[in-house]
Amino acid sequence: MPMLQVLKAHLDARRIPYEVVHHRRDFTAQETAAHTHTPGRLFAKTVIVAVDHKYCMFVLPANDQIDLEKVRQALKASEARVATESEVAHVCADCEPGAMPPFGNFYELPVYVSHHLIQDHMITFNAGTHEDVMRLLYQDYDKLVQPSVLDFTIAQ
Template sequence: MIPENIIQYLEGHNVPFDRRPHLRAITAQALAASLHVSGFQVAKSVILRSDDSLWICVVSAPDTVNLDRVAAVTGAKNLRLAEESEFAPLFPECEVGAEPPFGRLYGIPVVVDEHLRHAEHLLFRAGSHAEALELRFADFENVEAPLTGIIVHDRQREQLSIENDSFSLQP
């Protein structure tokens, strides 16, 4: 179940969203599979630690964060994956591993991979491994005002194409 503070945050900013219950899914790719959508329609939060702060990196489910690229976009020094013990206390109402990308709600800066800007709608984890939120990327961007840039490792021999608001991989 999605924590009430997340619902109130979105409603308070007049962000329309749909709740999408699904079978319990721990990974973002499993979430995509349980909802029968491409992993490129699921945005996952990856929490990084720098010398002086945490960052929420929002990338597509199949992508992996490139620390050098995140550093170039954010100016953060000595980036590494944060350990659960470093961020879990900041999301007390959320299941560990289902941290939402709403950094303004939690006082954490957000950086989004440029590839996600091509999506009209995305599915976001929002504190639960059994329910996701679907919202327009433009609404997410308006509320969060994240930094954006290409922050993932290159996709070898694949290119992202958009077909009728859904993503597919084309070799």
């Protein structure tokens, strides 16, 4: 089943309201944010990071960058690196590369969300493709995923 359908079924089963926005094909979070009329600080991009050889999902605003040194320090790890495209394709095989939704629980991955994202009431993210995004209340996302909140970004 395509990831968009998985997400819809997951949210519908829990009676969580959401909006799906179909847009032209984009490959960067900043482009997608612009084409879906979403401020970059409200559009969540998902980055898979290998932390001491264990994959973790990091969720941050589109206009921020991940700081691997902050990740390493926050998690008391000896190594933190962004996963390669082939690693991401293996972990999130049901999504287009770079379009993973921030639901690490679907992949049995721990999820870490930037403290910048929790400051707003909505969260918007790729829904498994480079043409679909989903928008829902942050509090609903938080209840579903139960991410850990960390400071691991460099604001742009």
